[in-house]
Amino acid sequence: MNARTLSILATGTLLGTLVIAQGQAAQDPPAPQEATAEQDPASSPDATEATAEAMPHVPTPPLDLRRIKPLQGDAVAGKAKAEVCGACHGAEGIAIAPLFPNLAGQHAEYLYWQLQEYKRGNVPPSTMTPLVTDLSDTDMRDIAMYYASLPHNPPTPPAAPAEPSSTEEGATDETPATPIDPALVAQGESLYLDGNPAKGMPPCQGCHGGDAMGFPDALKPDRDGHVPYAVFPILRGQQHDYLQTRLAQYQAGTIVDSSTDKVMNSVGHRLDSDSIAAISAYLSGLDK
Ligand code: HEC
Ligand code: HEC
Structure with a gap:
């Protein structure tokens, strides 16, 4: 990992910390049936905010994802909301380092429900845990629609022609490729x-x-x-x-x-x- 990657990671972690600091009491996740059966705004996690305080620490039953509908959301709004995510997942949804997943072209439904799972907090704590604290249900939909809309294969960078390459010393910007056997x-x-x-x-x-x-x-x-x-x-x-x-x-x-x-x-x-x-x-x- 080079210095640039490390500094980006540090920024990511700092942002995560800020998110935690700003986070209010966690909103309650939706009851699984409500959340999954229909994409009805009235049954979204946002709508359950009012009852949040009444339900502390009850382990939520697993989500039933067998009856989900195609995701609705606004990819254009999602692009703006996903700016911070690019620090690790890349500006075009292709991750900056092999440790982070690519998101570009993934199914929106998969991305959305992964975000819900991070927010529900029943999966192992990870880098993502603090980063979803402040995302509303609408944010998650929009961001998921945005990443799903990006090309799965990043556009091939212009085949480095006779362009004089950066003279900055030590600035090897390529992610070191994992040697493949x-x-x-x-x-x-x-x-x-x-x-x-x-x-x-x-x-x-x-x-x-x-x-x-x-x-x-x-x-x-x-x-x-x-x-x-x-x-x-x-x-x-x-x-x-x-x-x-x-x-x-x-x-x-x-x-x-x-x-x-x-x-x-x-x-x-x-x-x-x-x-x-x-x-x-x-x-x-x-x-x-
Ligand atoms: C500091 C780096 C970092 C930032 C910033 C970041 N992520 Fe992640 N993301 C990760 C890591 C690491 C994982 C894998 C986590 C794990 O294994 O639990 C991940 C996993 C994910 C996944 C699951 C992908 C899959 O294939 O299952 C989604 C979706 C995701 N991130 C979305 C986002 C969104 C949306 C944002 C911005 C709000 C964001 N991430 C910001 C590091 C980051
Ligand atoms: C019976 C169906 C089924 C089979 C067979 C299966 N998978 Fe999966 N796989 C899934 C489902 C469903 C998920 C989503 C799980 C979740 O939400 O955590 C998944 C998720 C994954 C993920 C997470 C991807 C990401 O972006 O985070 C990986 C990696 C994966 N599978 C690899 C494999 C490999 C390797 C095999 C073969 C050894 C395999 N799967 C066989 C159904 C299957």
Whole structure:
């Protein structure tokens, strides 16, 4: 990690601290059925503000994400609200370092419900925990719509021509690429596409798509207008270190706040450090 990255991280942490300092008593999260069944503004977390004080410290039941509707929100408003997020997730939603997830082109529904989970506070505390304290339900919708609207693949930077490069000494701005071992990538591809029957590990592509672009047709509403597979995330080209961290969490079973967390946890406990390393190498290398 270079000095610039570190200073950005320090800024992020400082901002997080400020957010905590300004935060008022946490608003109560929505009752799962209300929040998920319909995208009705009246059932949004904002609407429950008045009852917040009445319900201290009651562990909320997991969110039921099987009956969600396509997300509504304002991507233009979201862009302005997401300015602070760019410090780690990148101005175009492509993370500045392999530790942070890319958000560009991810399903809005997935992003929104992840933000809700950070705010509910039932998932392991992380960098994100203080950063969502002040986000309202509307903010989360808008920001999720904004990142979903960005191209999943960042525009290729103009192929560095004969342009004289920066003479600033020591200013190596490129993120050091994780060295990729082709044998590891091949093993990861095999696990991703075929699973490991001996260990009871299902093929990842069964839910995340053969091209790792998420469940096929995930955004097409079913006959009841629900889009349950929109919260099955796109994994293609996701950041290497982030994938490793997240998969280790599923392996340990520490992310348990929704019906979809349960789905992925049941896969996660079939993983081990070797398969996690292989799959992370494979997925992060796609699209490069
Ligand atoms: C200081 C760095 C930092 C900043 C600033 C930041 N994030 Fe994050 N974000 C992270 C990290 C680290 C993770 C992974 C956290 C984890 O594993 O729990 C993450 C995860 C996420 C995820 C989950 C992605 C996924 O694929 O599951 C979303 C959504 C997200 N951030 C949105 C935001 C938004 C919106 C903002 C601005 C309000 C923001 N982040 C600001 C560091 C940051
Ligand atoms: C039965 C369906 C299913 C299978 C099979 C499956 N997943 Fe998942 N996966 C999910 C769901 C649902 C989520 C969202 C979980 C959540 O909200 O925490 C998810 C989330 C993830 C995430 C988090 C992505 C992010 O941006 O934070 C990763 C990484 C992941 N899966 C990798 C894998 C890998 C690797 C495999 C194969 C070993 C796999 N999945 C197999 C359903 C599945």
